Amino acid sequence: MTQIERYIFRIALGACLACLIGLTGTIWVTQALRELDLITAKGQTLLIFLFVTGLSLPTLIVVIAPMALFIAVIYALNKLNGDSELIVMSAAGMKPRAILRPFLSLALAVSFLVGFLTIVVMPASFQELRDVITRVRGDFIANVVKEGQFTSLDSGLTFHFRERGQNGTLLGLFIQDAREAGKNKVYLAERGNAIEVDGQSYLALEKGSVHQQQKDSRDSSILTFERYTIDLAAFAPPDSEVVYKPRERSTTQLLFPDRDEVYFKLQKGRFRAELHDRLSSWLYPLALAFIAFAALGDPRTTRSGRGMAVAGAVVAVVLLRIAGFAAVSAAARSQAAVAAVYAVPLLAIGLSALVIFHGAKVRAFNARLAASLRGLAPRVPRLARG
Known part of the structure; x- marks a missing residue:
């Protein structure tokens, strides 16, 4: 990285860490308060309470990290534009790919974190949480x-x-x-x-x-x-065999399931959807970073223009997540829908990259299309005034 790229990277990294730590801590506290009955009503120790609530941290990070990255990219681009640094970079001939490079580096780091947590850590935490809850519920004295x-x-x-x-x-x-x-x-x-x-x-x-x-x-x-x-x-009831749900099983168990298992035969679609949801999770931080940069990467002088761009980026992210959930749900019902699980984030990345690297051509095409549509619109005669 060049010096200016490192400068942009530090701004985005600081904002991303602040959002990630702040949001994760706030949501974790609210979740932990809901589990206080482990101590008050079920007589468990403080160590068990911290252990159970701590097992939810990987899930929180996976959900919050892409949004923290999205907020960080918007913040960094707004700061650079507000200080006129983005305008100077563009006027000096700095290409969009050079400005994008530090954001892309940060997005790749977040994608690696999300992928590692989703594929390796989260299944283990869900399984351990199930085991702990089973032991707590099996505690005769407590429950x-x-x-x-x-x-x-x-x-x-x-x-x-x-x-x-x-x-x-x-x-x-x-x-x-x-x-x-x-x-x-x-x-x-x-x-x-x-x-x-x-x-x-x-x-x-x-x-x-x-x-x-x-x-x-x-x-x-x-x-x-x-x-x-x-x-x-x-005193306790006889132990029953614990059947782990798809999200509580390791990625290896999803890749090579026991096809003779009764639960797998009944929930084969859920196994398939969970596997591909994990394998595609790392694409979403990249997609959100590309969307944010496509919306705010160009230098602008009016605040209203950037406000509309931020609103458009937020709407695009919401639609992306809705489409992603719909694709995973469809994959649980049909094998053919598996491609859509990967196509949704990849399409968002592709369209955003098209706007980033060929924005002038895209805007010119949109202007010509709008002019053509206005020309085809029927003329409404004006009413004569009496």
């Missing part, structure tokens, strides 16, 4: 038992606690165990904590007693304890 309510299970267990204290401690515990025929056990404890030892979950009871009575017998036994441990494996 099945409700504070102040008696919860009966099909296995013959009845569970109750008065309230939840600090750090997930359960206060005022009552557990009735009638799983064994002819025997009834009741556990009473002042408090209890869920602990994990060697991957197994247990409930540690403190300061309580165990009441045991045989069926058809008045005899009963009472055992007091300072600490008593109960295995929670019997």
Whole structure:
């Protein structure tokens, strides 16, 4: 890069990073606030909360990075034009491709980031998120038992606690165990904590007693304890096989799926659409950068002209994303629509490049076309004034 190209690149890079970090941080905070029930209602630790919310960051970056690039290109071109630098560059004979080069370098870097996250990182984060949520939902203490309510299970267990204290401690515990025929056990404890030892979950009871009575017998036994441990494996429902959705599977699994899998046979179209959506994702940052440069790359002196150009670029981006979503949806229904998934961003890049490198010819053609249409329009006679 030349010195002036490095200068343009620094302006665009700074704006892109500011937008990316600012928007990602803001949206991540709003998403994280929605997951606070992991701590407040489900008794999970702060580490689990940060881990779960952190898994959404790759998805946020993939969505926000192209828009941050689009905003950065518009900002940089507006700044250069406002300071008359763009006009001086053009007057000095600097060709559009030279001005475009730093923006293209930045767009390629963003495209690489988006492609890497979409193809490699996002599927792994979605899969890990599914595993974590499955473990949280399978947590009997966090999700099945409700504070102040008696919860009966099909296995013959009845569970109750008065309230939840600090750090997930359960206060005022009552557990009735009638799983064994002819025997009834009741556990009473002042408090209890869920602990994990060697991957197994247990409930540690403190300061309580165990009441045991045989069926058809008045005899009963009472055992007091300072600490008593109960295995929670019997409390939880049996594990079911986890079926990962297409977006939760690695790109390799989408390229070489198990064709004998029942889920794949039922959702073959979704597998195909997800694969090609990932492989085409890196094209969109390039398309957005080209659209922004095509709209604002020419030096202009009037503010109104640039305002209309920015509005036109925004409309073009919205239409591009709508067309992209429609193409992916069509690819899920038909194999023939796969080409449209790649054609949409490539067409946007091609049309924008045509405007950038042959803008004068395009504008002259549009002017001639408009003049021809005005000439073909029927003349409306003027009404004579009385």
